[in-house]
Amino acid sequence: MTHPQIRSALPEEAEAVLAFWKESAEGTSVSDDVPGVTRLVERDPDALILAVADGVIVGSVIAGWDGWRASLYRLAVLPSHRRRGISTALLRAADERFAALGGRRVDAMVLEANEAGRLLWTAAGYERQDQWRRWVKPLDS
Template sequence: MTFEIRPFAPDDTTAVVELWETSGLTRPWNDPLKDIERKRAVQPELFLVAVDDARVVGSVMAGYDGHRGWLYYLASVPDRRGEGIAQALVSAAETRLLAMGCPKVQLMVRPDNTGARGFYDAIGYEPFDTWATGKRLIAD
């Protein structure tokens, strides 16, 4: 089976939100439609989807703040896992970040998400201890 990686297009919205929901990436305090809208306003070229024909089979959202890159919303459809979709999306995001001069990339994984932790470990991401904190500026 094959797939292509390309920038997100507005017509991908419904499929991407369904993918995130199926993959357990959405949370009640984050509106995925607003997350997509915000990403389309800032570095939209770093919002990528994997597609097979017209079907969205994966996504990743990346960003670069001038100091480090970040990865968010990495997912592949359950019936296509193990085909290298997620790894190809990460690689494509890393390539784009590197072209922007990004020296390092980080991401956050919930502690109980052992599948994601194993995936990132297998592709060379190293865990490190840090205290993560945040503050919501706009309530969704």
């Protein structure tokens, strides 16, 4: 296997990204569809960062920036490629993006039941903030 290339996703890769997430990511999102992924990449071409090896997506992270907050979502690595430094490379790319945009702190969305994810985020220097909870409301389409 070649060392993965870390790069921004392309709009035409939406189906491949969704297939990758189905195999590699914990949980699902209301935006897990081709229009949702395409809209993300078209609105902010550098937000969805991929690790690609031999033409196959082996890792991803969404590095969302709204001008105020730097937020990470969907950090995932293909099960057969874990423990090879891919998540570290993805997080480094996200940190570089946020720093260039003027970000000062990064928030990461992590499923409570994702034990492996919690260990990874802790090892990457993130700390859980128990005083915060996520509040959501779906928008009717």
